[in-house]
């Protein structure tokens with residue numbers, strides 16, 4: 396057992412799951428990568444500094460989780476339902492679950508199955524890509540935001556700090572968020588602009604700094620701001636635009652994940668990003684024509 400008394404049961408041997416496993420391997424936090432049947436898990440992760448980490452302590456999947464396990468779901472939102480249905484009978488009522496994905500909607504899916512489970516949410520700006528031969532490349536350093544999704548009156552501060560410490564070992568640096576909901580909306584604003592526009596125009600993120608994209612970016616952000624505010628996550632339009640432009644500059648040379656998904660004919664995360672926004676807008680009676688159009692355009696590419 397690790398010095399934090401926790402083992403990470405990571406679901407999926409994907410890019411971020413493997414990066415977490417590499418962090419666990421390096422810092423001697425016990426972990427297992429649970430793959431789909433007959434899928435060989437990632438064997439090696441090449442870190443951004445060139446170091447190679449062999450995932451030799453991966454103990455796979457436990458048939459029944461114990462009190463020391465945390466279930467970590469670094470999956471796309473559309474993969475969560477079947478993963479949670481599979482893991483539900485293997486968990487105890489106290490097993491903490493960590494959701495780590497782009498976009499929103501994962502918590503709502505999880506709560507349909509596990510209304511009272513202790514749940515944490517995380518988002519990361521680290522980059523990683525799956526490579527041939529069961530390896531993963533860490534493509535860029537970032538940071539991780541982590542917070543509890545449980546009502547503050549029902550949180551367990553000791554568990555919060557143990558989970559934060561475990562993540563600090565595996566996907567550092569970690570900033571604990573007391574308002575994870577706002578942090579996730581802030582990430583959504585960025586993804587709602589960069590992901591569909593880069594995919595539709597077949598461009599790198601940095602191209603979105605050009606003057607011709609600015610009116611559209613402002614319209615997307617204005618709709619985002621209205622919906623987020625109606626959902627209890629208030630942020631000024633200026634702050635949203637500033638954040639979006641900061642990420643455009645910092646990731647100028649990147650192709651966004653949605654650009655790559657479209658390019659490789661894979662399912663996109665549009666339903667969890669602009670699609671999520673459109674659904675929330677409908678519930679609140681807000682008109683969001685630009686986000687509706689972007690959602691349809693991305694779906695029509697598939």
Ligand SMILES: NC(=O)C1=CN([C@@H]2O[C@H](COP(=O)(O)OP(=O)(O)OC[C@H]3O[C@@H](n4cnc5c(N)ncnc54)[C@H](OP(=O)(O)O)[C@@H]3O)[C@@H](O)[C@H]2O)C=CC1
Nearest residue numbers: 407408409410411430431469470471474478496497522523
């Ligand atoms: N990669 C990155 O750089 C970043 C990713 N993110 C976000 O993190 C999330 C995960 O992304 P990423 O790691 O890139 O995705 P990947 O597609 O690389 O990883 C998901 C993995 O989980 C597997 N999987 C899905 N469902 C199950 C299941 N029920 N049991 C076992 N394995 C399962 C998938 O298998 P299969 O392929 O067979 O479906 C796949 O190997 C996304 O929301 C992404 O946007 C955020 C920041 C950066």
Ligand SMILES: CC(C)(CO)C(=O)C(=O)O
Nearest residue numbers: 589646649650651652653
């Ligand atoms: C921040 C950004 C836009 C970086 O490319 C990203 O999260 C993604 O591509 O999904």
